[in-house]
Amino acid sequence: MNRPLRRVAVACLVLFGMLLLQANWVQVVKAKDYRNDPRNRRVLLRTYDRERGPIVIGTGKDRQAIARSVATTDTLKYLRTYPGGAVYAPVTGFDSLVYSSTGIERQENAILSGSDDRLLVRRLSDYITGRQVAGGSIVLTLNRAAQQAAYNGLQGKVGAVVALDPRTGAVLAEASTPSYDPTVLSSHDPASIRVDYTKLLALAGDPLVNRAVERTYPPGSTFKVITAAAALAGGYTPSTQIPSPTLLDLPGTTANLRNFGGEVCGNGKSQSLADALRISCNTAFGALGIALGADKVRKQAEAFGFGDSTLLLPQPVADSVYPDQLTKAQEAQSAIGQYDVRVTPLQMAMVAAGIANNGTVMRPYLVREVQAPDLSQLHGADQKVYAEHAVSAGVAAQLTTMMESVVQSGTGTAARISGVRVAGKTGTAQHAVGQAPHAWFIGFAPAVNPVVAVAVLVEDGGSLGSDATGGKVAAPIARDVMRAVLGR
Amino acid sequence: MNALSAPPGPARSHRGTELVLLLFAAALAATGYAAVGIGQNGTVPSGTLGYGLGLGALYVLAHLAVRRCAPYADPLVLPCVALLNGLGIVLVRRLDLASADRARQAGRAVPRADAPLQLIWTTIGVALFVAVLVVVRDHTRLARYAYTCAAAGLLLLLLPAVPGVGATINGARLWIRLGPITVQPSEIAKILLMIFFASFLVSKRDVLSLASRRVVGIDLPRARDLGPVLVAWVASIAVLVREKDLGSSLLFFGIFVVMLYIATERTSWLLIGLGLFAGSSFAAYHLFGHVQARVDTWVDPFRYTSGQGYQLVQGLFGMGTGGIFGTGLGEGSPNTVPFAKTDFILAAIGEELGLVGVMAVLVLFALIVERGLRAALTCRDSFGKLLGGGLSFALALQVFVIVGGVTGLIPLTGVTLPWLSYGGSSVVSNYVLIALLLRISDAARRPAPSPVSPSAARASLQDARTTVVRRG
Numbered sequence: 001m002n003r004p005l006r007r008v009a010v011a012c013l014v015l016f017g018m019l020l021l022q023a024n025w026v027q028v029v030k031a032k033d034y035r036n037d038p039r040n041r042r043v044l045l046r047t048y049d050r051e052r053g054p055i056v057i058g059t060g061k062d063r064q065a066i067a068r069s070v071a072t073t074d075t076l077k078y079l080r081t082y083p084g085g086a087v088y089a090p091v092t093g094f095d096s097l098v099y100s101s102t103g104i105e106r107q108e109n110a111i112l113s114g115s116d117d118r119l120l121v122r123r124l125s126d127y128i129t130g131r132q133v134a135g136g137s138i139v140l141t142l143n144r145a146a147q148q149a150a151y152n153g154l155q156g157k158v159g160a161v162v163a164l165d166p167r168t169g170a171v172l173a174e175a176s177t178p179s180y181d182p183t184v185l186s187s188h189d190p191a192s193i194r195v196d197y198t199k200l201l202a203l204a205g206d207p208l209v210n211r212a213v214e215r216t217y218p219p220g221s222t223f224k225v226i227t228a229a230a231a232l233a234g235g236y237t238p239s240t241q242i243p244s245p246t247l248l249d250l251p252g253t254t255a256n257l258r259n260f261g262g263e264v265c266g267n268g269k270s271q272s273l274a275d276a277l278r279i280s281c282n283t284a285f286g287a288l289g290i291a292l293g294a295d296k297v298r299k300q301a302e303a304f305g306f307g308d309s310t311l312l313l314p315q316p317v318a319d320s321v322y323p324d325q326l327t328k329a330q331e332a333q334s335a336i337g338q339y340d341v342r343v344t345p346l347q348m349a350m351v352a353a354g355i356a357n358n359g360t361v362m363r364p365y366l367v368r369e370v371q372a373p374d375l376s377q378l379h380g381a382d383q384k385v386y387a388e389h390a391v392s393a394g395v396a397a398q399l400t401t402m403m404e405s406v407v408q409s410g411t412g413t414a415a416r417i418s419g420v421r422v423a424g425k426t427g428t429a430q431h432a433v434g435q436a437p438h439a440w441f442i443g444f445a446p447a448v449n450p451v452v453a454v455a456v457l458v459e460d461g462g463s464l465g466s467d468a469t470g471g472k473v474a475a476p477i478a479r480d481v482m483r484a485v486l487g488r
Numbered sequence: 489m490n491a492l493s494a495p496p497g498p499a500r501s502h503r504g505t506e507l508v509l510l511l512f513a514a515a516l517a518a519t520g521y522a523a524v525g526i527g528q529n530g531t532v533p534s535g536t537l538g539y540g541l542g543l544g545a546l547y548v549l550a551h552l553a554v555r556r557c558a559p560y561a562d563p564l565v566l567p568c569v570a571l572l573n574g575l576g577i578v579l580v581r582r583l584d585l586a587s588a589d590r591a592r593q594a595g596r597a598v599p600r601a602d603a604p605l606q607l608i609w610t611t612i613g614v615a616l617f618v619a620v621l622v623v624v625r626d627h628t629r630l631a632r633y634a635y636t637c638a639a640a641g642l643l644l645l646l647l648p649a650v651p652g653v654g655a656t657i658n659g660a661r662l663w664i665r666l667g668p669i670t671v672q673p674s675e676i677a678k679i680l681l682m683i684f685f686a687s688f689l690v691s692k693r694d695v696l697s698l699a700s701r702r703v704v705g706i707d708l709p710r711a712r713d714l715g716p717v718l719v720a721w722v723a724s725i726a727v728l729v730r731e732k733d734l735g736s737s738l739l740f741f742g743i744f745v746v747m748l749y750i751a752t753e754r755t756s757w758l759l760i761g762l763g764l765f766a767g768s769s770f771a772a773y774h775l776f777g778h779v780q781a782r783v784d785t786w787v788d789p790f791r792y793t794s795g796q797g798y799q800l801v802q803g804l805f806g807m808g809t810g811g812i813f814g815t816g817l818g819e820g821s822p823n824t825v826p827f828a829k830t831d832f833i834l835a836a837i838g839e840e841l842g843l844v845g846v847m848a849v850l851v852l853f854a855l856i857v858e859r860g861l862r863a864a865l866t867c868r869d870s871f872g873k874l875l876g877g878g879l880s881f882a883l884a885l886q887v888f889v890i891v892g893g894v895t896g897l898i899p900l901t902g903v904t905l906p907w908l909s910y911g912g913s914s915v916v917s918n919y920v921l922i923a924l925l926l927r928i929s930d931a932a933r934r935p936a937p938s939p940v941s942p943s944a945a946r947a948s949l950q951d952a953r954t955t956v957v958r959r960g
Binding site for chain 2: 001002003004006008009012013015016018019020022023024025026028030031032033034035037040041042043058075233464
């Protein structure tokens with residue numbers, strides 16, 4: 001019986017050898033895949049085991065968390081809450097155990113979760129001393145009063161507001177409505193998260209979309225500022241007389257371009273560039289667009305940032321587009337912000353900010369400071385020039401004067417603030433037959449040494465329907481946001 | 489290694505080595521116990537010393553029994569078992585703490601801790617180990633009770649099916665209820681039936697290998713020679729299939745085929761066995777939904793991540809997360825895997841002790857198996873050879889079936905990992921198995937087989953090396 005016993009011994013060794021090989025396969029070769037598989041609950045438990053850093057606004061005693069984690073007694077040790085709620089949701093985004101994350105929660109996850117290399121030394125010492133490893137905090141540039149004013153102004157409407165500090169590029173307000181409460185998506189109950197998420201998806205107005213940066217819209221008459229800038233750069237002056245027919249024949253088509261409500265611009269023949277902007281004369285700017293040619297207008301638009309797909313707030317920003325290969329008729333329509341011109345509210349705020357900042361656009365940014373868990377600074381804001389001389393300082397000054405008169409005595413009077421010189425431009429953008437136009441307002445204040453530039457978009461003209469003009473619906477919201485920043 | 493094993497040789501028993509290794513095993517288990525506490529709560533648990541001393545005392549008791557009753561037994565086997573058993577209790581304790589934590593967090597009542605119970609089972613196991621060594625002074629005498637063993641084994645297998653006695657746990661009816669505890673009788677039945685197989689096959693060995701008919705180039709024995717053993721085997725498999733115990737039926741089948749092969753020295757038995765296995769696997773796959781589900785899950789566990797493959801996938805995730813060195817005791821989350829204390833204890837080892845821990849455990853098992861097979865090889869009587877070979881192979885196959893299943897090498901069938909898994913029947917019966925192996929090993933390594941009685945043999949130890957060794 002010894003021969004079979006020896007063979008059985010060899011067979012047993014082979015069996016154990018196979019087990020050893022398989023163990024190596026699982027724990028060495030496949031280990032990385034298994035360790036990082038999103039279905040591996042350990043990944044989740046590890047993530048929720050340490051305190052996720054807060055997202056805060058303000059400094060000193062005004063410091064206020066708009067997203068923070070609180071300790072719980074269940075298996076996942078920390079629960080993400082959003083004291084900022086719907087007001088700040090478009091900025092914070094959510095951090096959900098079912099639907100991953102969005103917004104700052106996503107873009108700054110490395111810092112918030114504590115996995116960023118800049119926290120490494122601290123993490124090691126935490127590990128050695130056995131202290132609870134926590135994530136860093138993200139301090140935002142948002143101005144609480146401005147953000148609240150923007151959100152309040154948009155209440156009951158579908159739209160977005162972006163306010164920038166033109167001198168630095170700091171984002172002072174970034175609101176989008178309808179909004180949602182991210183707290184319902186960050187609960188620890190996957191079933192309820194799924195239910196609430198499905199509800200949000202089904203709601204009219206796509207509350208999960210941040211309209212300030214994720215959607216593009218026809219800019220309407222606010223684009224005339226860019227056409228005017230192109231004209232001024234090309235040798236026009238604010239007092240240059242330009243043709244302003246009541247009806248502009250669109251070359252190569254049977255259609256005509258007309259003014260809002262069929263109005264007559266000035267004497268119905270010609271008017272100054274400044275007047276055309278002040279009353280937002282479509283026919284004058286249409287003709288001007290043809291006279292300038294699409295290339296000059298596009299060049300001016302791109303100088304402000306159109307066509308840039310690399311911009312990060314840190315959230316990615318949708319491209320604003322000035323279309324290619326235009327016919328003369330399309331040149332005329334594009335010059336007044338119609339046809340296929342598409343912009344984000346952020347882009348229009350950057351246009352206003354560039355003019356406000358003597359023609360130089362600063363790179364917009366949301367993160368003022370990255371802090372370690374002990375609140376020491378890991379990283380400050382990068383104030384960078386985005387577009388040096390998008391327009392010359394001279395042109396910027398001329399545009400400022402022209403835009404001041406829009407608010408003083410033109411279409412934007414609803415944006416007036418007593419005691420402050422406000423510059424602005426309204427827009428009413430048609431986007432679909434039979435639907436109310438989008439209402440726009442861009443502007444900045446004070447006209448001298450501006451501290452805030454703003455863009456307001458209200459989809460489908462808000463409650464005023466098709467009679468809406470940017471001056472009636474959007475300008476008051478812009479006024480309130482600017483007032484909040486100015487403290488008046 | 490060779491000096492430890494090969495008779496004939498100087499009559500050194502190496503009992504001292506065994507004792508040192510056993511105490512080392514107890515110390516290691518106590519260290520593990522402390523590490524679990526540190527990992528979970530940051531403090532050395534108060535029970536560490538008592539636990540280490542208790543386990544050490546049990547091991548010393550087992551050692552004394554070996555020293556007294558089986559002085560020449562292989563000194564390496566018991567320490568390996570002790571190490572596995574100690575590690576098992578540490579892991580069960582670790583999983584206890586995890587489920588207690590979870591219950592507290594969920595506001596539920598803290599479930600009963602299993603580690604103290606496992607320690608009690610270990611005590612019973614060691615007691616039976618000692619009893620077997622004391623009572624069974626000569627393993628060949630077991631052959632006399634072959635049919636008693638067969639009857640008892642089959643009865644034990646049938647018990648769970650009896651209404652009022654049996655209990656269904658997790659879809660399989662393998663348990664019997666004895667008051668507050670449940671016992672899985674198939675574990676002990678396995679050993680009883682192996683004694684029967686060995687005795688029967690040895691008595692019919694010549695007929696089985698000589699009187700045969702040649703069918704298509706393969707020698708088949710006559711049915712009447714093989715009758716009783718076939719009946720016992722078919723009955724046991726039928727019962728287990730009926731009770732949905734896939735793992736145990738696989739084990740019984742494999743053990744039977746290999747014992748038949750060892751007894752007859754005919755490779756044809758292996759071929760027939762493999763053929764039957766392939767045929768019945770194919771049939772089972774198409775006949776039984778639960779078999780099909782197991783195989784499908786094995787082929788692509790990640791397709792069934794949240795369903796039937798959940799356990800396997802979570803186990804793989806755990807082992808992958810552990811990687812080479814593991815998270816450390818108490819630092820991982822092995823309780824994510826259902827049945828981590830029993831069938832999936834290896835996944836817990838893989839997660840917290842890493843590949844290093846898994847390999848160490850596998851090497852310990854391999855050592856026990858190869859030492860057992862060496863005892864069988866050097867044993868002088870056929871019954872001892874066959875029983876020793878069968879017991880060793882049974883251990884190897886059981887480890888292969890469960891570790892292979894948990895690591896995704898073969899379809900998963902639920903059997904326990906000897907000494908590591910929580911479960912009284914498993915611990916106790918495996919201690920009995922080891923006692924029998926040590927008994928055989930003692931006989932194999934005993935320098936002077938006595939022509940008279942065992943006591944006379946001990947008396948004439950001084951003359952042992954001059955005796956001619958009779959080999960079976």
